[in-house]
Amino acid sequence: MKIIKRNKQEVEFDISKIINAITKANEAAKEPDRMTGKQIARIAERVTNECENMNRALSVEEIQDLVEKQIMAHGAYEVAKLYVTYRYTRSLIRQSNTTDASILTLIECNNEELKQENSNKNPTVNSVQRDYMAGEVSKDITQRLLLPQDIVEAHQQGIIHFHDSDYFAQHMHNCDLVNLEDMLQNGTVISGTMIEKPHSFSTACNIATQIIAQVASNQYGGQSISLTHLAPFVQISRDKISKKVDQEFETLGINPPAEKKKEIVEKRLREEIERGVQTIQYQVVTLLTTNGQAPFVTVFMYLNEAKDPQLKADLAMIIEEVLKQRIQGVKNEAGVYITPAFPKLIYVLEEDNIREGSPYYELTRLAARCTAKRMVPDYISEKVMLQLKVDKNGNGNCYTCMGCRSFLTTYVDENNQPKYYGRFNQGVVTINLVDVACSACCESRDEDKFWKILDERLELCHRALRCRHDRLAGTLSDAAPILWQYGALARLEKGEPITKLLYGGYSTISLGYAGLWECVYEVTGKKLTEPEGEAFGLKVMETLNAACAKWKAAENIDYSIYGTPLESTTYKFAKALQRRFGIIKGVTDKNYITNSYHIHVTEQINAFEKLKLESKFQRLSPGGAISYVEVPNMQNNIDAVMDVMKFIYDNIMYAELNTKSDYCQVCGYDGEIKIEERDHKLVWVCPHCGNDDENKLNVARRTCGYIGTQFWNQGRTQEIRERVMHL
Numbered sequence: 001m002k003i004i005k006r007n008k009q010e011v012e013f014d015i016s017k018i019i020n021a022i023t024k025a026n027e028a029a030k031e032p033d034r035m036t037g038k039q040i041a042r043i044a045e046r047v048t049n050e051c052e053n054m055n056r057a058l059s060v061e062e063i064q065d066l067v068e069k070q071i072m073a074h075g076a077y078e079v080a081k082l083y084v085t086y087r088y089t090r091s092l093i094r095q096s097n098t099t100d101a102s103i104l105t106l107i108e109c110n111n112e113e114l115k116q117e118n119s120n121k122n123p124t125v126n127s128v129q130r131d132y133m134a135g136e137v138s139k140d141i142t143q144r145l146l147l148p149q150d151i152v153e154a155h156q157q158g159i160i161h162f163h164d165s166d167y168f169a170q171h172m173h174n175c176d177l178v179n180l181e182d183m184l185q186n187g188t189v190i191s192g193t194m195i196e197k198p199h200s201f202s203t204a205c206n207i208a209t210q211i212i213a214q215v216a217s218n219q220y221g222g223q224s225i226s227l228t229h230l231a232p233f234v235q236i237s238r239d240k241i242s243k244k245v246d247q248e249f250e251t252l253g254i255n256p257p258a259e260k261k262k263e264i265v266e267k268r269l270r271e272e273i274e275r276g277v278q279t280i281q282y283q284v285v286t287l288l289t290t291n292g293q294a295p296f297v298t299v300f301m302y303l304n305e306a307k308d309p310q311l312k313a314d315l316a317m318i319i320e321e322v323l324k325q326r327i328q329g330v331k332n333e334a335g336v337y338i339t340p341a342f343p344k345l346i347y348v349l350e351e352d353n354i355r356e357g358s359p360y361y362e363l364t365r366l367a368a369r370c371t372a373k374r375m376v377p378d379y380i381s382e383k384v385m386l387q388l389k390v391d392k393n394g395n396g397n398c399y400t401c402m403g404c405r406s407f408l409t410t411y412v413d414e415n416n417q418p419k420y421y422g423r424f425n426q427g428v429v430t431i432n433l434v435d436v437a438c439s440a441c442c443e444s445r446d447e448d449k450f451w452k453i454l455d456e457r458l459e460l461c462h463r464a465l466r467c468r469h470d471r472l473a474g475t476l477s478d479a480a481p482i483l484w485q486y487g488a489l490a491r492l493e494k495g496e497p498i499t500k501l502l503y504g505g506y507s508t509i510s511l512g513y514a515g516l517w518e519c520v521y522e523v524t525g526k527k528l529t530e531p532e533g534e535a536f537g538l539k540v541m542e543t544l545n546a547a548c549a550k551w552k553a554a555e556n557i558d559y560s561i562y563g564t565p566l567e568s569t570t571y572k573f574a575k576a577l578q579r580r581f582g583i584i585k586g587v588t589d590k591n592y593i594t595n596s597y598h599i600h601v602t603e604q605i606n607a608f609e610k611l612k613l614e615s616k617f618q619r620l621s622p623g624g625a626i627s628y629v630e631v632p633n634m635q636n637n638i639d640a641v642m643d644v645m646k647f648i649y650d651n652i653m654y655a656e657l658n659t660k661s662d663y664c665q666v667c668g669y670d671g672e673i674k675i676e677e678r679d680h681k682l683v684w685v686c687p688h689c690g691n692d693d694e695n696k697l698n699v700a701r702r703t704c705g706y707i708g709t710q711f712w713n714q715g716r717t718q719e720i721r722e723r724v725m726h727l
Contacts, residue, residue, distance in 0.1 A: 001048075001680045002057035010057060018044040018067060025083040026076075033078035035071075043070040054578070055680060056591045056714045062579055135166025142168045146471070151464045158576025159457065161430040161569050162464055163512070167220040171475040173507075175221030175402035176424035176489055180229040183211055183487040190214055190482065200240060204233040205276035209283040215488050216295035218480035221425065222403015224298040224346075227318050228305040229421075234273065234314035241268045270317070277321040285330055285340045295342065300400035302348040303360060304382060316363055319347075323363075323370045323377075332663065332698055336670075339661035339700040341707045345370075345377035346400055349649040368641040371657050372634040375702055378626065378656035381649045388619060388653055391418055401654070404565055406624040409558050411505045422489050423507055427468035429461045430512030430564040432573050433540065434593050437522035438581045450523050451543070458511075458547045462559075465509055469557060473499050505558045510623045511548055512564035514573060515593040516540060517600045522587045528599060529613065537597065541620035560623030563596025567703055570595065571715025590722075592715040596625055601719055607631070607726040608647055615652035627655045628702065629726040634659060640727065656702065658723075663698040666691040673699050675721040682717045 001013040022040045035043075047066045051058050064087055071080040142165045143152045155162045164174070187196045190210055198204040208225060215223050242265050249256060284295055301319045306312035326345060329337035347367045353360035367377055386396030391410035399420040401407045406425050413419040436457055440450035477484035477492040484492045490501060501507055516537055517528050526533035541561070548559035566573070570592040577588040594600050597617035599610055607629035614627040634641050634657070641657065648655045662673040667689035676685045678692075684699055685692045700709050701720055712720065 001052060003051075003063065004057050004059045013048070013051065015044050015048050018047055018063070021064075021086075022067065022071065022079070022083065025071075025079050025086055028082045028086075029076075029078045033076065035074060035076050035079060039074055039076070043067065043074060046070050052680060054591075055677070055718075056575075057681065059575070062575065065579060138167060138169040139165045147467055148463070151460065151467065154460055154464075157580070158573050159432055159435050160461055160464060161432070161512070161514075161564075161573070163428040163430065164220050168468075168471065171472055171479050172218070172220055173472060174219065174425040174427045174510075175223060175406050176215070176219065176483075177224050177400065177402055177408065177421045178211065178215055178488050179422035180208060180211065180225045181421060182491075184208070184229060184233070186487065188482070188486045188488075190486075198233060199236060200272065201230065201233040201237040202272050202276040202279065204230050205279045206283075209280055209287070211482070211488065212284065212295045212297050213287050214482040216297070218483050219424075222296040222298060222344075222406070224300055224400045224402050226300040226302065226305060226400065226421070227322070228300075228302060228311075228315055230276075231306060231311050231315040231318060234269065234317065235310065237272050238265060238269050241265050241272070270321075273317055273321050274325075277318065277325055280343070281322075281325050281340075282330070284343045296344075296403055297342055298344040298346055298400060298403055300346050300348075301377065302350075302380075302382075302398065302400070303352060304348070304350050304398070316360055320363060320366060323366045326376060327366075327370045327373050329374060332665070334665050336663055336665075336668075336698075338663050338698045339374045339707065339709075341700065341709045344404065344707070346380055347377035348380045348382050348398060349645060350382040354646060354649045364645065365638060365642065368638050368645060369635075372638060372641050372659060373661070375657070375659055375661060375700065375707055378654070379645055379648050380654050381652060383649055384615075384651065384653040388622075401624055401626075405626040405654070406508075406510065406562060407560075407622065409505060409508055409560055409622055422487075424489055424501075426472055426502060426507055426509040427465070428510040428512045428562060428564065429464040429468065430514055430562075430566075430569070431457055431461050431544075432515060432576075432593075433513055433519035434515035434522065434573065434577055434587065435580070437519040438577060438584065438587065441522050442581060445523060445525065447523060454540075454543065455547075458544070461511055462547070462551055465511065465559065469502060469509055472502055473497075475499075503556050508558045508560045508623060510560055510562035511544060512562045513544060514564045514566050514569070514596060516597045516617070517594040518587045522584065527603070528597075529603060529605065534613070534616070538616060538620070541597070541617055545620055545622075561621050562623035563618075563621045563625030565626075565703075566593070566595050567708075567716060568713050570719065571713045574715050590715075590718065592719040596621065598627070601630075601723040604724060605726060607644055610726055611644075611647060611652050611655055618653055625654070627652055628658050629655070630658045630723045631727040632659070632725055634727075644727065658702045661700045664689060664691050665696040665698065666693075673697055675717060682714055682721060684711065684717075 002010050003013050004010055019040055022043060026034050026040060047063065047070055050066050051063065068080055068083060071083060146168060151162065154160045184204055184207065185197060187194065189195065195207055198207055208230065212223065245261060245265055284297055287295055299322065303312055303315060306315045322345065330340045332338045352358050353364040355361065370377060382398045385398045389397045389410050391397060391412050393412060397410055397418050402425060408420055408423050411419050411423065436454050437450060440446050440453050475498050477496045477498060478494060483489045484498055485494065492498065519540065520526065520528050520533045520537045524533055524536050528534055528537050544561050548561055551559045573593050574591050581588055583589050597614060599605060599614065610629055611627055618625045618627060629644060644657060660672040663670050664673065664686035667686060669686050669688035673684050674687045675682050683692050684694060684697055686697065691697065694711050699711065700707050703712060703716060
């Protein structure tokens with residue numbers, strides 16, 4: 001059994017340390033108040049049993065809480081008081097060097113918490129360590145100097161989560177939609193070098209990857225680009241190739257038929273598209289940004305975004321090549337094709353591609369093959385999105401999210417035109433809905449108390465969100481020229497503040513939420529899949545939206561509800577709930593809580609019922625959310641994948657299919673790598689050869705709307721292990 005020390009290092013559990021700590025407190029007590037050695041041993045044994053029953057590595061603080069409870073249970077109140085005093089005294093001593101200790105364990109790769117903090121970062125790499133070291137310092141400054149103490153304490157207790165505090169000391173924002181069209185058509189500046197409009201498709205792709213890298217290094221969230229912005233350069237290359245072919249024929253004294261010339265031009269054009277797409281694919285997965293990971297980038301594929309039939313046909317060629325290359329995958333160090341985490345792909349389902357016989361139906365079947373093999377693309381329904389994303393002019397809009405699920409709200413610019421590219425999100429604070437429910441119902445179910453506590457917690461989140469907003473207000477465009485001066489998000493003057501972009505809906509700020517499933521069950525005793533539970537869950541969502549609407553009306557800041565993609569925080573929240581409320585069946589008895597509004601991963605429900613029910617809640621998450629269905633290997637059943645995609649088109653705005661895509665470097669097994677429990681810890685194991693060395697396993701799993709490939713903490717690993725199939 002393992003424990004997590006205060007410096008985040010994972011070590012073997014040692015019962016003697018519990019006995020020694022209790023003994024010291026016991027010896028400090030007066031003789032009549034002391035316990036016997038047998039009582040101390042019994043307390044240590046009971047604490048050990050409780051630790052084992054948790055099925056995860058507990059922190060030192062959690063173990064000490066258990067010790068306190070057991071001492072009190074034995075009636076040794078004086079010893080318990082001395083034990084608490086000893087803990088407090090030691091904590092004061094440690095406060096001066098906690099950050100130093102965390103950084104030292106990070107450098108030595110012993111910091112278990114940071115090792116599992118991000119499934120797309122390798123904490124043994126120098127660049128990642130540098131980012132984490134800076135992050136530890138930023139967290140320390142944030143908690144000591146920049147945030148109100150009650151917000152810090154709420155974050156530490158798992159009542160809320162103040163996202164990305166490791167970047168908060170700097171004036172950085174979350175995620176955005178890069179205005180690639182403006183930067184390519186009108187030029188940009190990268191690292192002080194003028195980049196003019198490219199003269200070919202392949203050059204445009206190369207510039208796009210440089211823009212992606214620069215943007216990623218100046219923010220901390222995801223970014224999205226649209227292939228539509230690259231499509232005009234296909235015609236530029238076509239014209240360029242056509243002239244060159246004419247020159248070649250003229251040199252040879254040949255006058256071929258027009259159809260033959262067109263065939264040659266299109267063949268060479270296809271080759272250039274292949275090279276350009278390959279540039280994006282390989283540069284994105286091989287680039288390391290300043291935070292030590294590949295750029296978190298989403299590539300948007302929307303045929304109806306093209307302005308004319310020729311542009312749409314050229315866009316379709318690019319999309320086809322992107323899908324073909326993703327189906328192939330990228331080679332790992334053993335030379336085997338595997339599933340890359342990025343770029344994330346989103347494909348829009350529309351009337352021109354979803355029905356059999358429609359002009360681009362075969363392109364959609366290619367997307368289905370890609371999903372079955374590599375888990376992407378994910379799917380946006382144009383039909384549903386046009387119904388949900390209606391601007392002030394009454395027009396529906398279809399556009400991509402920023403990164404994995406964060407959506408902008410609708411916006412009309414000064415020319416009365418919808419605008420999405422060049423906009424961004426200021427940041428996120430997430431409310432732990434499970435904690436609200438448990439706080440209200442710890443003695444008995446009390447719905448009135450729940451709504452009262454929810455209002456209090458929402459106001460706490462509101463103040464925390466204002467801290468995020470106020471941190472960005474006054475930031476000068478010089479802080480990130482690629483973003484604010486050279487077109488990615490704006491073209492402000494040098495020295496101009498970005499403040500005006502924080503108001504009026506140009507950017508959003510997100511109230512995240514997590515654990516709706518457990519919240520509903522704790523308050524009502526019903527599941528979200530039951531009528532009473534569904535009604536209560538929808539009421540909770542409507543209350544969150546009403547709060548955001550009130551704040552927005554008062555402040556002209558675009559607050560928006562966001563279905564938080566918990567990764568490491570799912571484990572953090574679960575541990576906090578267990579500390580505060582103990583084990584409550586169906587509520588806190590897992591080492592994770594459910595993402596956003598999702599139906600619990602263990603719930604037996606088919607894909608179509610799940611998507612239909614979750615669509616009601618996705619509608620109430622305008623700031624972003626995604627639904628998924630868990631499926632087996634579908635590579636030989638593309639018709640079934642298409643059935644799910646058609647259902648998505650008719651019923652839900654944004655959804656994905658989760659399959660498996662793994663490889664064992666030891667034996668060459670390319671099936672599903674399994675999760676086994678060993679010594680109270682979940683480990684990944686090849687079912688063919690038993691290899692459990694994570695350095696020799698390639699595992700890709702969808703965790704929060706995006707694919708992770710660097711493994712996960714114990715809470716997320718348990719959640720992945722317990723997922724049931726929906727198809």
